[in-house]
Amino acid sequence: MDSSIYNATVIGKILLTPDLMILRIKTDEPRNEFIAGQYTTIGLLSNEERSANSVVTIEPISDNLLIKRHYSIASAKHEVSEFEFYISQVKSGQLTPRLFNLTQGRRMWIDTKIQGLFHLNQVPPNCDIVMIATGTGLAPYMSFLRSHLQEHRTSKLAVVHGAAYPWDLGYYSELRFIEKNFDNFYYFPTLLKADSTWSGLTGYIEKHLDDNILQNQAKIEINPNKTHFFLCGNPKMIESVTNYLNKFNFTIHRNEQCGSLHIEEY
């Protein structure tokens, strides 16, 4: 396999930290319109260089192998030639250190298939929507908001985003901007390792749910008939928030079974 299989070009790379980036790529051919919240697969050949701050893996990977991984699309559903991804570097991983070494103009591979069931299609029009993420689990919600914010004027929307440091809060300015301009949108960033310069929420997402932050600050009911919850990111957060929601009789949304709790695990 050689680089002739590459079918996209890097058109933007914003390094938020050495291990967190927003990557924009342009495909040679447009894709079909997708559903906000879905993911696609991107890849690089194994002979591409790794980033300088990565950790060389113990197991070598054979030459000319296309390393592929899934990534949620952060851009709006109608953007079918330019795609945005929110990616954290796994220093010992195979693909992300190579992605972090990319620069503008470099070529890469992206699948033609866009898939996934993590979307708003089954949410009844008047239900409130709570989007909970750790780290890059925010990506599908950026696509939700960029695609559907204008249609959801009568229901409430809330993003609860957990991260370590303030600089790990990707899309902070965009979310604050939405909050300022849409009175039905609520943004709750919470940090685990904040210092005294941070005046916002601190600690685990679960603590704020237990403190009734959604009910008190957004007047959102924890009721499966009135609110749909989306959870994306760290498996531990997903497990504990699922346990919390089980107490309110939420059931998980699956292909064959409608529920008010939607889960995407990375």
Ligand SMILES: Cc1cc2nc3c(=O)[nH]c(=O)nc-3n(C[C@H](O)[C@H](O)[C@H](O)COP(=O)(O)OP(=O)(O)OC[C@H]3O[C@@H](n4cnc5c(N)ncnc54)[C@H](O)[C@@H]3O)c2cc1C
């Ligand atoms: C539906 C879906 C959507 C996703 N969306 C996103 C997204 O929007 N943003 C995002 O950042 N991620 C996302 N992911 C995760 C992503 O697909 C990758 O799993 C992640 O980026 C790590 O890829 P990698 O190749 O760098 O690491 P991998 O090589 O896959 O390594 C993963 C793990 O294995 C360990 N490991 C690696 N090499 C070795 C070795 N030689 N020996 C022992 N252990 C090793 C690593 O430390 C790490 O813990 C998504 C996943 C799914 C399933």
